[in-house]
Amino acid sequence: MKKPEEQFLDYLARKRLKNTSQRMTILSAFLRQKAHLSTEEFYLQLRKKHPGIGYATVHRTLKLFAECGIASERNFGDGQMRFEVSLGNEHHDHLVCTSCGQILEFENQQIEQLQVDVAKTHNFIIEDHRLELYGLCSACHSTGQQSVS
Amino acid sequence: MKKPEEQFLDYLARKRLKNTSQRMTILSAFLRQKAHLSTEEFYLQLRKKHPGIGYATVHRTLKLFAECGIASERNFGDGQMRFEVSLGNEHHDHLVCTSCGQILEFENQQIEQLQVDVAKTHNFIIEDHRLELYGLCSACHSTGQQSVS
DNA sequence: CTATAAATTGAAATCCGTTTTCAATATCGT
DNA sequence: ACGATATTGAAAACGGATTTCAATTTATAG
Numbered sequence: 138m139k140k141p142e143e144q145f146l147d148y149l150a151r152k153r154l155k156n157t158s159q160r161m162t163i164l165s166a167f168l169r170q171k172a173h174l175s176t177e178e179f180y181l182q183l184r185k186k187h188p189g190i191g192y193a194t195v196h197r198t199l200k201l202f203a204e205c206g207i208a209s210e211r212n213f214g215d216g217q218m219r220f221e222v223s224l225g226n227e228h229h230d231h232l233v234c235t236s237c238g239q240i241l242e243f244e245n246q247q248i249e250q251l252q253v254d255v256a257k258t259h260n261f262i263i264e265d266h267r268l269e270l271y272g273l274c275s276a277c278h279s280t281g282q283q284s285v286s
Numbered sequence: 287m288k289k290p291e292e293q294f295l296d297y298l299a300r301k302r303l304k305n306t307s308q309r310m311t312i313l314s315a316f317l318r319q320k321a322h323l324s325t326e327e328f329y330l331q332l333r334k335k336h337p338g339i340g341y342a343t344v345h346r347t348l349k350l351f352a353e354c355g356i357a358s359e360r361n362f363g364d365g366q367m368r369f370e371v372s373l374g375n376e377h378h379d380h381l382v383c384t385s386c387g388q389i390l391e392f393e394n395q396q397i398e399q400l401q402v403d404v405a406k407t408h409n410f411i412i413e414d415h416r417l418e419l420y421g422l423c424s425a426c427h428s429t430g431q432q433s434v435s
Numbered sequence: 436c437t438a439t440a441a442a443t444t445g446a447a448a449t450c451c452g453t454t455t456t457c458a459a460t461a462t463c464g465t
Numbered sequence: 466a467c468g469a470t471a472t473t474g475a476a477a478a479c480g481g482a483t484t485t486c487a488a489t490t491t492a493t494a495g
Contacts (some may be wrong), residue, residue: 155462155471157454191474196453214361214416216452216482232410243404251397252419260424261381263378267363268417270401275409304442304491340445341492345482365453365481 141168141207141224148205159190160207164199167208168222173240175217213240213269230267234274241274287410290317290356290373297354308339312347316357317371320388322380324366362389362418379416390423 139147145164149156149238166183174182199220202208209223213233230248232241248268256263288296294313305359323331329344348369351357355399358372362382379397381390397417405412 153471157461159473175452189474193454193475194473197472200454212361212363218453224467232405232408234410235413241408241410243408245400245404248397248400248404251394251400254383255392255394255397256419256421259381259392260425260428261383261390261419262422263419264335264384264421266417266419268401268415270405270410270412270415272405272413273411278411279409302442302492306443306491308444324481338445342446342483343444346443349483367482 138225141222144207144224145202145205148201154201159194160198160201162187162190163195164202167199167202167220170222173211173219173221173249175219177217179220231269232274233269233271234277235271236273236277239274239276287374290371293356293373294351294354297350308343309347309350311336311339313351316348316351316369319371322360322362322368322370324368326366328369339357380418381423382418382420382432385422385426386422388423388425395407 142164145160146156147162148154150231163183166186167179168264170179170182172178176192176196177197179199180192183190183195199208203210203220207222207224208220211219211221211231213219213231227244228249229242229244232243252266256262294309295305297303298309312332315335316328319328319331321327325341325345325348326346329341331340332344348357352359352369354423356371356373357369360368360370360380362368362380376393377398378391378393381392383389401412401415404410
């Protein structure tokens, strides 16, 4: 498995794009982050340490990460695009807490297989898929908490 | 099972909202439509027969349908909100063709059960979920068609 | 059947996240 | 170091969803 840094640099070289300090700063911050942050949230985090980097650059760089395969774009229906590290983090689906916003990942090979079966019966070729369960995470329902607002 | 018309009128009465000709026109057009239309697409269709009805009214009325349970909002990641008749159309997931845009529905009870199992192991209470398979429908891959553009 | 209060309507304006524009700056191959 | 080319940050533009507002329609009370 190639390292994300390497894969990104390869991609830049292949596309004749340039290696800039902003891109490297954003990459290392991105690889360090754990949560599924939106562009806005990520930008606000980054700005604390690197106030010089603009929102547009962050946005463009996250898109580059997605293009070169080290990140994947996610959309949990809240109107914000989110990015997660995908390289070295194999396919998984999500549990999204509607109370605290926490996003947990899970894998289930049986579900994956059943999806393939469904596709087969509809003569459909799967390119991608998404499965999200929305509800209350353990912490939120055990405290009786229903909402953060 | 209550009829959609009835359920909508009950909802209006309960909320002290008014029964207008626009709302009834939109309701009957909505119940008649088969595809998973976006607000914009639905509005353009409707306008052919009912040019007097404005986009804002269509939008507001579709939201009312969702509130009262006869429609459900869907988001297939293309940045458009879509509505489908949900009353009398039990839970199902979707196959979305990335070439022609067609949206097929399917149900799979085994997948549903596995989702419940996953939730249980994470001590998570499911309120809702979404499963979408993206790829090429039968028609699109059998003709070798890869894109409509 | 009015009169009146309240909800609705359509057009236009606003919102809000995403994406693009553009002039100044930085990078990279030579 | 030079010159061509890509990148940057700020601000503008974009696109779909939502709200505003004055005019109109509906429902209720008299």
